[in-house]
Amino acid sequence: xxxxxxxxxxxxxxxxxxxxxxxxxxxxxxxxxxxxxxxxxxxxxxxxxxxxxxxxxxxxxxxxxxxxxxxxxxxxxxxxxxxxxxxxxxxxxxxxxxxxxxxxxxxxxxxxxxxxxxxxxxxxxxxxxxxxxxxxxxxxxxxxxxxxxxxxxxxxxxxxxxxxxxxxxxxxxxxxxxxxxxxxxxxxxxxxxxxxxxxxxxxxxxxxxxxxxxxxxxxxxxxxxxxxxxxxxxxxxxxxxxxxxxxxxxxxxxxxxxxxxxxxxxxxxxxxxxxxxxxxxxxxxxxxxxxxxxxxxxxxxxxxxxxxxxxxxxxxxxxxxxxxxxxxxxxxxxxxxxxxxx
Amino acid sequence: xxxxxxxxxxxxxxxxxxxxxxxxxxxxxxxxxxxxxxxxxxxxxxxxxxxxxxxxxxxxxxxxxxxxxxxxxxxxxxxxxxxxxxxxxxxxxxxxxxxxxxxxxxxxxxxxxxxxxxxxxxxxxxxxxxxxxxxxxxxxxxxxxxxxxxxxxxxxxxxxxxxxxxxxxxxxxxxxxxxxxxxxxxxxxxxxxxxxxxxxxxxxxxxxxxxxxxxxxxxxxxxxxxxxxxxxxxxxxxxxxxxxxxxxxxxxxxxxxxxxxxxxxxxxxxxxxxxxxxxxxxxxxxxxxxxxxxxxxxxxxxxxxxxxxxxxxxxxxxxxxxxxxxxxxxxxxxxxxxxxxxxxxxxxxxxxxxxxxxxxxxxxxxxxxxxxxxxxxxxxxxxxxxxxxxxxxxxxxxxxxxxxxxxxxxxxxxxxxxxxxxxxxxxxxxxxxxxxxxxxxxxxxxxxxxxx
Numbered sequence: 164x165x166x167x168x169x170x171x172x173x174x175x176x177x178x179x180x181x182x183x184x185x186x187x188x189x190x191x192x193x194x195x196x197x198x199x200x201x202x203x204x205x206x207x208x209x210x211x212x213x214x215x216x217x218x219x220x221x222x223x224x225x226x227x228x229x230x231x232x233x234x235x236x237x238x239x240x241x242x243x244x245x246x247x248x249x250x251x252x253x254x255x256x257x258x259x260x261x262x263x264x265x266x267x268x269x270x271x272x273x274x275x276x277x278x279x280x281x282x283x284x285x286x287x288x289x290x291x292x293x294x295x296x297x298x299x300x301x302x303x304x305x306x307x308x309x310x311x312x313x314x315x316x317x318x319x320x321x322x323x324x325x326x327x328x329x330x331x332x333x334x335x336x337x338x339x340x341x342x343x344x345x346x347x348x349x350x351x352x353x354x355x356x357x358x359x360x361x362x363x364x365x366x367x368x369x370x371x372x373x374x375x376x377x378x379x380x381x382x383x384x385x386x387x388x389x390x391x392x393x394x395x396x397x398x399x400x401x402x403x404x405x406x407x408x409x410x411x412x413x414x415x416x417x418x419x420x421x422x423x424x425x426x427x428x429x430x431x432x433x434x435x436x437x438x439x440x441x442x443x444x445x446x447x448x449x450x451x452x453x454x455x456x457x458x459x460x461x462x463x464x465x466x467x468x469x470x471x472x473x474x475x476x477x478x479x480x481x482x483x484x485x486x487x488x489x490x491x492x493x494x495x496x497x498x499x500x501x502x503x504x505x
Numbered sequence: 506x507x508x509x510x511x512x513x514x515x516x517x518x519x520x521x522x523x524x525x526x527x528x529x530x531x532x533x534x535x536x537x538x539x540x541x542x543x544x545x546x547x548x549x550x551x552x553x554x555x556x557x558x559x560x561x562x563x564x565x566x567x568x569x570x571x572x573x574x575x576x577x578x579x580x581x582x583x584x585x586x587x588x589x590x591x592x593x594x595x596x597x598x599x600x601x602x603x604x605x606x607x608x609x610x611x612x613x614x615x616x617x618x619x620x621x622x623x624x625x626x627x628x629x630x631x632x633x634x635x636x637x638x639x640x641x642x643x644x645x646x647x648x649x650x651x652x653x654x655x656x657x658x659x660x661x662x663x664x665x666x667x668x669x670x671x672x673x674x675x676x677x678x679x680x681x682x683x684x685x686x687x688x689x690x691x692x693x694x695x696x697x698x699x700x701x702x703x704x705x706x707x708x709x710x711x712x713x714x715x716x717x718x719x720x721x722x723x724x725x726x727x728x729x730x731x732x733x734x735x736x737x738x739x740x741x742x743x744x745x746x747x748x749x750x751x752x753x754x755x756x757x758x759x760x761x762x763x764x765x766x767x768x769x770x771x772x773x774x775x776x777x778x779x780x781x782x783x784x785x786x787x788x789x790x791x792x793x794x795x796x797x798x799x800x801x802x803x804x805x806x807x808x809x810x811x812x813x814x815x816x817x818x819x820x821x822x823x824x825x826x827x828x829x830x831x832x833x834x835x836x837x838x839x840x841x842x843x844x845x846x847x848x849x850x851x852x853x854x855x856x857x858x859x860x861x862x863x864x865x866x867x868x869x870x871x872x873x874x875x876x877x878x879x880x881x882x883x884x885x886x887x888x889x890x891x892x893x894x895x896x897x898x899x900x901x902x903x904x905x906x907x908x909x910x911x912x913x914x915x916x917x918x919x920x921x922x923x924x925x926x927x928x929x930x931x932x933x934x935x936x937x938x939x940x941x942x943x944x945x946x947x948x949x950x951x952x953x954x955x956x957x
Contacts, residue, residue, distance in 0.1 A: 171711065250827050270829035271702075271713040272783030279782065280827075293831070295713030340713060367718070368710035 166278045166287040167474050169296040170348035175324065178351055182306050183321050184473035185466070191228055192469060202231035205479050208261040209235045210252070211290075212268040217440060218290050218300075221464070222265045225471035231479075234261070249273060253282035261285045263479055271295035271340075286478040288471075294338045300439055301344035303470040305352055307459050308390050310466075311435050326353035331383050333359040333416055334394025334447050335405075337366050341439045342394055346374050359383050361416060363405045380416055384425055392437040393418050393448045409446055419449045426457070435459050515889075515932035515945070517541075519549045523557035523893055525883055527859025533562060535889040538932035543885055555937075557893050560926055561859050564867040565597025565628075565890035567879050569689070569767055570664070570743060570815030571840065573599070573630070575621060576614070577606025582820040582910050584618065587840070588627035590818070590909035592935040594840040595925040597890040598629035598871065598879045603640070604665045610635035610646035612654035619656035626944030627935050631874055634658040636677045636688060640666050645677060652684040659875040662689035664743055665790070667725060669695050674729060678738035685875060687765075689741040690729055692750070693791065697721035702831060704777040704792040712780060714830065717792045719747040726750050730757035730764050741873055742766040744817050746791040748801030755810045765873050767815040768802050770846035771837055771915055775799075779915070785826045785833030786915050789819070806865060807856040813870040816843045820911020838911040842902060844894065845921035852896075853922060859896075889932035898924035908941065 164177055191197055207226040209219050219235065226233045238252055247255075249268075256264060263286040266274045271293030278287040291297040305325065312328050313320040330349055336342045336358050349356045356374035358365065369376055377383045384391070396416075398409055406412045413419065418436065426434050436448070436457045444450045453460060520533040525543070534542030534552065568591065574582035584601070591599045601618050603609035609618060615632035622630020634651035638644045640663045651658040661681055668674045668690060677688050698721045703709050705716020726742055730753065733740035745751060745766045754766045771789065776796050779787040787793060805811040819836025826833050839846075847866065851857040857865075871880025881887040901920045904912040928936035933945040 248824065248828055249832075250824075268829065270831040272831075273829045275783040276829060279784070293713050294715075343711070343713060366710035367705050367716060368707035371707045372710070 164477055166274075167298055167478060168274050168278055168287065168289045170298045170301050170344045170351070171296070173298065173348065173351065175351050178302070178305070178348060179322065179324060181302055181470065181473050181477060182309060184477060185302070185306050185469040186321050188472035188476070189466070189469040191472070192465070197228050198230060199228060200230045201476055202226065202229040202479055205231045205262040206260055207231045207233050207263045207265060207475060208256050209233065209290075210238060210256065210264050210266045211236065212238050212266070212273070213291070215267055215291065217464070218267060221467045222290060222471050224468045226475055228468070229472055229475055231475065249276065250280070250282050253277055257283040257285065263288060263475060265290045267291045269293055288474055288478065291340055293340065295340050296344045297340040298344050298348070299467070299471055299474055300341050301348040302474070303463055303467040304345055304392065304437055304439070305348055306466045306470050307437065307463050308354070308435070311459070312389070315433055324352040325349060328354040328390065329357070329388045330354050330390045330392065331357045331359055331388045332392045332394065333380055333418070335364045335396045335400065336360045336369070336394065337364045338397075338400075339394050345392065346372055350374070357383050357388070359416065361406050361412070364400070380422065381425070384422060384431070385429060387429075387431065388434055390435050390437060391418065392439075395439065395441065395443060396447045398443075398446070413446050417447050417449070418452045420451045423449065423452045423455060437463060440464070517552040518929070518934065519547060519552035519554045520557045520562060520891070520893065521554055523560050523562035524859075525562050526863055527561050530558070533883065533891065535891065535929060535932050538889055540883060540885055540887050540889050540891070543883065555893070555927065559897060560893045560895055562883060563595070563859060563863050563892050563894060564880055564883060565892050565928060565930060566595045566844065566866040567870040567874065567876060568596050568599040568816050568818070568840065568843075569660070569741070569813055569870040569873055570769075570817045571599040571601055572604070572817070572819045572836070573601040573618070574820060575605060576617065580822050584621035584630060585625045586908060586910045587818070587820070588622065588625045588630060589941055590838075590840040590907060592627040592928050592930065593908050593925060593941060594842070595844045595892040595894065595928055596628050596840065597892070597928065597930045598631060598876055599840075600631045600633050600660055600874055602664045603633045603635040603662060608635050608639050609633065610638050610640070612647065612650040612656075615651050615656040615658050616654050623947050626946055628930060629876065629879060631660070631876060632656045632658055633660045633662050633664070633689065636661045636663045636668050637673065642666060642668060642670055642673065645673070645680065648677070648680055648686065649684060652686060659684070659686050660689050660741070660873070661686055662691065662743065664689065664691045667691050667693040667695060669725070671728060671732065675732050675736060678733055678740060679736045682738055687739045687741050687873060689743050690725065691743050692722045692725035692729065694721040694725050697724075701792075703780050703788070704794045706777065706795060708777045708780055712783070714780070719749050719794070722747055722791055723749040723753055726753050730754070730762050733764055734760065734762045738763065740764045744769050744772065744791055744815065745802065745805075745811060746772050746794050746798065748798045751801045751805035751810055755805070758810065765812040765869070766810065767813045768806055768811045769815060769817045770839055770843045770850075772802055773799060773806070773850040774846050775915055783830050785828065785830050786837070786913050786917070788830060788833050788835050789817075789837050790835040803850055803854070803856055806851060807861070812865065813873065814843060814847055814865050815870070816840055818909070820909050821913050823912055826913050836913065838904070838907065838909050838914045840909060841907050842914060842916050842921065844925060845900070845923045846916065848896065848923040849921055889929050891929040892925055893927040895924045895926050896922065898922065900924055
């Protein structure tokens with residue numbers, strides 16, 4: 164594995180390898196001295212073209228716990244018209260000897276450009292690109308769900324997948340990189356996914372995705388779910404007529420107190436509630452739901468560091484190359500395709 | 506605008522044994538700018554003989570849709586480099602789109618482009634005039650002045666931007682009737698395509714790129730054909746890209762509406778699956794569509810629903826493509842690959858003959874643009890705008906070897922059939938042995954504006 168760009172082309176073996184490695188990394192976080200020497204002398208650049216404090220500090224903590232040197236590069240407005248190009252930025256980082264670039268970008272596909280071009284030879288980790296993917300978020304969500312699912316079945320997390328787990332993802336799927344990464348990864352891990360959203364916030368073509376689609380959150384809950392993931396909804400969408408008002412959105416698609424009680428009434432005592440954060444309390448999730456014992460929001464944050472440690476470790480020091488040529492590799496620049504096995 | 510070769514000796518050439526429009530092998534004698542003889546066993550007396558055994562003779566191609574970038578973006582292309590590319594691609598005339606800087610919305614700018622074309626001498630450069638001032642979509646440009654200028658503009662387009670105001674479009678369609686003009690519409694409903702990055706469908710859903718829905722093109726075409734019918738005008742639809750658009754144009758033609766439609770070579774071959782690479786070389790407007798659209802476009806071109814192939818040749822400097830997808834400029838080069846792509850998609854598939862090829866790349870585009878001395882039959886007495894094509898050639902596209910300044914060819918690395926061996930423009934070989942020869946030299950500048 165040279166890069167971590169998407170979950171769409173992440174094999175089950177590599178996904179489970181990352182999750183299993185994250186379990187090992189999690190034990191580091193429980194120690195008094197939360198540090199491993201694994202990446203000593205390696206340089207990790209957090210290249211953020213979009214503000215995201217929580218994702219950046221999660222990657223920063225992960226890299227530092229592995230003893231890597233961390234450079235934070237906030238490159239706002241770095242367009243051809245406004246300033247330095249992505250190409251020049253990448254070549255600059257290459258000249259400085261970056262071993263890994265963690266890139267967050269408002270443009271879908273920007274991490275793929277870094278990986279597919281000869282601008283920089285570092286490992287590229289996608290920390291969220293536009294409305295495309297956010298693979299480490301999906302991995303930390305899967306990690307959180309796997310721990311829950313394994314505990315329910317009295318088995319160990321390590322080596323397990325999510326076969327049979329029913330996961331509902333509700334909210335603004337159209338603009339959500341989290342939803343996309345989760346759909347592909349959960350499919351790979353054997354979970355059954357249902358997307359719940361207003362029709363305006365589902366992409367044209369969603370019918371081809373490996374999941375079910377519902378416009379009705381209550382019916383989805385009644386059908387039984389083991390995990391429900393609420394996506395952040397931005398109030399601005401209302402101004403673009405994606406829905407009539409935030410109140411109507413909240414009533415129909417928000418996880419409110421009524422639906423929290425409904426889980427109990429439906430006998431879904433083990434159903435967990437996930438949210439990638441930051442939450443709009445009172446819009447897509449009520450405070451009671453966010454703070455309930457079902458909520459895994461803080462566990463997700465904690466697990467995020469472990470998963471990102473695992474990703475950095477495997478990309479920078481591990482060798483998880485697979486013999487098989489994946490479809491994703493074929494789409495990238497041929498000159499680099501030998502490295503693009505993920 | 507018939508340009509006589511009087512006073513300009515372009516030499517005498519005997520093309521020996523070319524398959525005329527892909528038919529039987531005959532000789533063509535070219536002398537002083539016209540076809541002076543056609544038949545078997547013509548005398549080579551005094552002529553430079555070109556052995557054309559195995560080659561197909563066709564009328565010089567006429568591009569209805571070219572971006573030459575000059576004036577304003579000479580870092581992307583100039584009239585000189587763009588027309589060199591055109592000659593190498595088998596063209597003897599190109600229509601230069603109006604979205605230069607300054608915009609070609611006055612007689613002065615179109616005359617400048619026209620003069621640059623004549624000074625270059627590689628092909629006939631026919632400027633397209635903007636429909637609205639500054640392409641702003643608010644006020645009609647001085648269409649009549651451009652029509653009456655030395656450039657004798659007949660095609661008007663805000664290409665790159667849709668004339669979306671229905672009243673303005675109606676007026677433009679009506680007004681150009683006064684001088685036999687045509688409005689070439691870039692059909693794109695702007696509100697439905699705000700921020701659009703690629704075809705809206707299964708691929709955009711996965712890639713998280715804002716979608717450019719087919720309906721945004723089809724709804725404008727539907728409106729415009731009805732407007733053209735209502736006011737009895739001539740409408741040309743640029744770069745039709747969807748199966749639905751083909752259906753609407755077919756419906757309009759059945760009703761007798763005076764509409765012509767164009768398809769680009771890239772829309773005949775490439776699909777939005779290529780966008781999965783996020784390589785902006787595949788970013789173009791209208792976007793690459795699905796395979797079902799590609800098949801419908803081929804069928805439409807074959808059955809005449811789509812009248813012409815237009816390249817939408819759109820060179821860009823490399824920095825406008827070496828960036829994030831969303832930042833990248835839209836457009837692809839096409840002049841030097843058009844013939845090969847059409848051969849691959851239409852002729853080698855059995856959908857069209859070389860005679861059909863001549864119709865869609867020369868005869869009809871010349872008729873749409875009212876270019877009198879182009880797209881003519883290969884008969885005695887006709888202007889000698891002739892190309893020789895080797896249909897058996899195979900070549901691998903290398904943008905760095907092209908004459909265009911643009912390196913943004915979506916066909917880079919692809920092996921394609923067919924090569925232009927020679928291009929005769931007004932009887933002068935601008936291309937020989939597949940290489941640039943020398944430009945045609947006009948005898949003298951014509952007299953002042955307005956004279957015929």
